[in-house]
Amino acid sequence: MLMTPSQNTLQSTRERITDTLRAEILCGEWSNDIPVREHALAKRFGVSRGPVRDSLLQLSQEGVLVYQTNKGVRVNTPPAEEQRQLLQSMRRQIETFCLKICIRKLNDADNDNLQEILQSLTLACNSGKLTVIANKDLALHRYLVRRASDELEAVWLGITSRLLMDYSRIEKPEEIITEHAAIVDAVTSRNLKAAQKALIANII
Amino acid sequence: MLMTPSQNTLQSTRERITDTLRAEILCGEWSNDIPVREHALAKRFGVSRGPVRDSLLQLSQEGVLVYQTNKGVRVNTPPAEEQRQLLQSMRRQIETFCLKICIRKLNDADNDNLQEILQSLTLACNSGKLTVIANKDLALHRYLVRRASDELEAVWLGITSRLLMDYSRIEKPEEIITEHAAIVDAVTSRNLKAAQKALIANII
DNA sequence: ATTATGCCAATTGTTAACAATTAACATTGA
DNA sequence: TCAATGTTAATTGTTAACAATTGGCATAAT
Numbered sequence: 001m002l003m004t005p006s007q008n009t010l011q012s013t014r015e016r017i018t019d020t021l022r023a024e025i026l027c028g029e030w031s032n033d034i035p036v037r038e039h040a041l042a043k044r045f046g047v048s049r050g051p052v053r054d055s056l057l058q059l060s061q062e063g064v065l066v067y068q069t070n071k072g073v074r075v076n077t078p079p080a081e082e083q084r085q086l087l088q089s090m091r092r093q094i095e096t097f098c099l100k101i102c103i104r105k106l107n108d109a110d111n112d113n114l115q116e117i118l119q120s121l122t123l124a125c126n127s128g129k130l131t132v133i134a135n136k137d138l139a140l141h142r143y144l145v146r147r148a149s150d151e152l153e154a155v156w157l158g159i160t161s162r163l164l165m166d167y168s169r170i171e172k173p174e175e176i177i178t179e180h181a182a183i184v185d186a187v188t189s190r191n192l193k194a195a196q197k198a199l200i201a202n203i204i
Numbered sequence: 205m206l207m208t209p210s211q212n213t214l215q216s217t218r219e220r221i222t223d224t225l226r227a228e229i230l231c232g233e234w235s236n237d238i239p240v241r242e243h244a245l246a247k248r249f250g251v252s253r254g255p256v257r258d259s260l261l262q263l264s265q266e267g268v269l270v271y272q273t274n275k276g277v278r279v280n281t282p283p284a285e286e287q288r289q290l291l292q293s294m295r296r297q298i299e300t301f302c303l304k305i306c307i308r309k310l311n312d313a314d315n316d317n318l319q320e321i322l323q324s325l326t327l328a329c330n331s332g333k334l335t336v337i338a339n340k341d342l343a344l345h346r347y348l349v350r351r352a353s354d355e356l357e358a359v360w361l362g363i364t365s366r367l368l369m370d371y372s373r374i375e376k377p378e379e380i381i382t383e384h385a386a387i388v389d390a391v392t393s394r395n396l397k398a399a400q401k402a403l404i405a406n407i408i
Numbered sequence: 409a410t411t412a413t414g415c416c417a418a419t420t421g422t423t424a425a426c427a428a429t430t431a432a433c434a435t436t437g438a
Numbered sequence: 439t440c441a442a443t444g445t446t447a448a449t450t451g452t453t454a455a456c457a458a459t460t461g462g463c464a465t466a467a468t
Contacts, residue, residue, distance in 0.1 A: 012273050013421085038450075048423045050254075053450090057258060061265050061358055069216045070429050070450055079355060086301050087359075090294050097290050151283060154265055155291075155362050162355065217451085242420075252453045257420090274420055274459050413466075421458070428451070435444075 017045055017055040025064050025075055026138070026164045027130035032075045036065065063162040078165040087159050092203050094156045095141065096196050098148035103192050105147060111188045117143060118184045125173035133176065134167045140180055144187070221249055221259040227342070229268050229279055230368045231334035236279045240269065267366040282369040291363050296407050298360045299345065300400050302352035307396050309351060315392045321347060322388045329377035337380065338371045344384055348391070 011019070021041075024030060041052045060067035066076045079087060117140045124132035141160070146153045170176070179202040186195035215223070225245075228234060245256045264271035270280045283291060321344045328336035345364070350357045374380070383406040390399035 035449095037448095039448095049450090050422055054258075054261060057262065058265060061262060063355065063358060071431095072450065082305075083353065083355065086297065086356075090297060090359075093290065093294060101286075149287065151267065151287065151366065152290075154267060155294075155359075155366070158359050158362055162359070239419095241418095243418095253420090254452055276420065409468105411466105411468080413464105415464080416462090417460105418462100419458105419460075421456100423456075424454100426451100426453075428449100430449075431447095433444105433446080436442085438439105438441090 013045075013047060013051045014054045014058070017041075017047075017051060018058050021055060022059060022062070022064055022161065023131060023135040023138070025059070026161065026167045027134040028167070029131060030075050032077065036073045036075075038072070062158050064165070076162070076165055079162055084163065087163050088203065091156070091159050091163060092200060094152055094159070095145060095199055095203065098145045098152060098156075099187070099195055099199060100192060101148035102144055103187060103190055103195065106187065106190070110147065114140070114143065114184050114188060118180055121180055122177050125177050128173060130167070133173065134164065137167075137176065137180070138164065140183070217249075217251060217255045218258045218262070221245075221251075221255060222262050224249075225259060226263060226266070226268055226365065227335055227339040229263070230342070230365065230371045231338040232371070233335060234279050236281065240277045240279070242276070266362050268369070280366070280369055283366055288367065291367050292407065295360070295363050295367060296404060298356055298363070299349065299403055299407065302349045302356060302360075303391070303399055303403060304396060305352035306348055307391060307394055307399065310391065310394070314351065318344070318347065318388050318392060322384060325384055326381050329381050332377060334371070337377065338368065341371075341380065341384070342368065344387070 030036075036056065038049045038052050038056065041056075042049045045052065056065060056073050057067065059065045060073055063076055065073040067073050078084070117136060121133070121136035121140060124136050138160070142153065142157070145156045179198065182198040183195060183202060186192075186198050234240075240260065242253045242256050242260065245260075246253045249256065260269060260277050261271065263269045264277055267280055269277040271277050282288070321340060325337065325340035325344060328340050342364070346357065346361070349360045383402065386402040387399060387406060390396075390402050
């Protein structure tokens with residue numbers, strides 16, 4: 001009997017810690033001044049410093065943290081305007097490309113998953129908790145990218161994490177809901193043109 | 205008295221191992237079939253498994269290796285044609301952007317460094333050793349990107365490493381020399397237009 | 409014969425102790 | 439007073455031992 005887990009939530013310790021920390025940092029919960037201490041994080045997650053180190057190194061490579069040898073990590077600053085535009089352009093390129101690829105792969109289970117993420121996002125927006133909003137926003141886009149290519153997911157994450165370093169500046173929760181609802185609607189009805197249009201509109 | 209090291213070769217253990225392994229893998233020295241063993245690498249570099257693990261994780265994030273929980277890493281395969289074009293397009297975007305930024309920062313010391321790298325590349329091409337060629341080719345482009353922005357370097361590396369997964373297929377060492385000589389010449393004479401043209405010509 | 413079960417060696421994941429480095433503070437000496 | 443120099447606590451880097459997981463192989467049951 002074949003047992004395929006319906007969700008990919010079977011993460012390793014490192015992935016779990018990495019995703020948790022990323023979501024917290026991107027929505028501005030972490031100050032840029034307060035240094036990140038491995039020992040404190042290890043105690044918090046109930047593990048040793050090893051896996052925490054792995055996560056911090058990974059987040060540094062993603063651009064969420066900045067690594068300095070023998071000095072630890074600190075929260076990165078948002079990219080300058082010039083670089084932001086470049087990254088934004090590349091993010092659009094990747095996501096429109098992935099949409100094209102994944103829209104012909106998606107099945108009914110994917111529809112359900114997307115609806116579920118959208119619902120979580122809606123709840124988060126209504127609650128106003130930026131932590132959860134940033135998390136779910138990223139999760140929705142990430143789902144589509146990953147569905148197209150695991151390979152591109154890593155590249156996309158490095159670009160998008162850097163862009164979202166000032167996610168806390170996003171103001172209108174209602175717009176987030178409608179924009180993402182438009183994307184999901186178009187995707188679930190397999191309307192590529194509409195989906196790409198909604199996507200471009202969402203990636204400011 | 206201020207002592208600034210002329211080169212940035214003061215790397216950490218992890219960086220040293222990472223750069224060494226990347227160069228070897230990109231030029232096809234490592235088979236896709238033979239599994240990568242942490243213990244063997246640790247013994248080779250004279251360190252414990254910890255730093256080696258860090259390097260393998262980092263190279264996985266870069267796309268050079270593929271990581272599987274509890275199963276270790278294996279050499280990645282080159283991207284499919286469709287994805288290769290997307291990555292190539294993004295690489296061009298980043299490098300032309302970085303050229304624009306760095307060309308107004310470069311000084312005489314940079315000229316010397318670039319000439320030095322170009323000479324190493326020339327020697328490598330004449331010797332025909334792909335290991336060294338791949339290393340120096342990457343080093344030249346990387347120098348310009350890093351000079352423009354440490355931030356973009358990581359993004360660029362993730363894209364370019366994936367593209368160079370089939371560097372071993374590159375055939376003409378002479379073309380590599382002339383193409384990169386053209387880039388360095390244009391850059392050292394601060395001719396942006398010519399440099400960008402030479403760059404585009406080099407990034408196939 | 410074929411599938412299932414139970415070892416066993418090899419490998420990766422995790423931990424805790426130890427080494428090296430840093431940065432702040434105190435001390436010294438002009 | 440101020441710069442230079444030890445001193446010390448905190449933090450990161452590294453290591454080696456231990457735990458958990460995997461995959462192959464032999465064995466047994468149907």
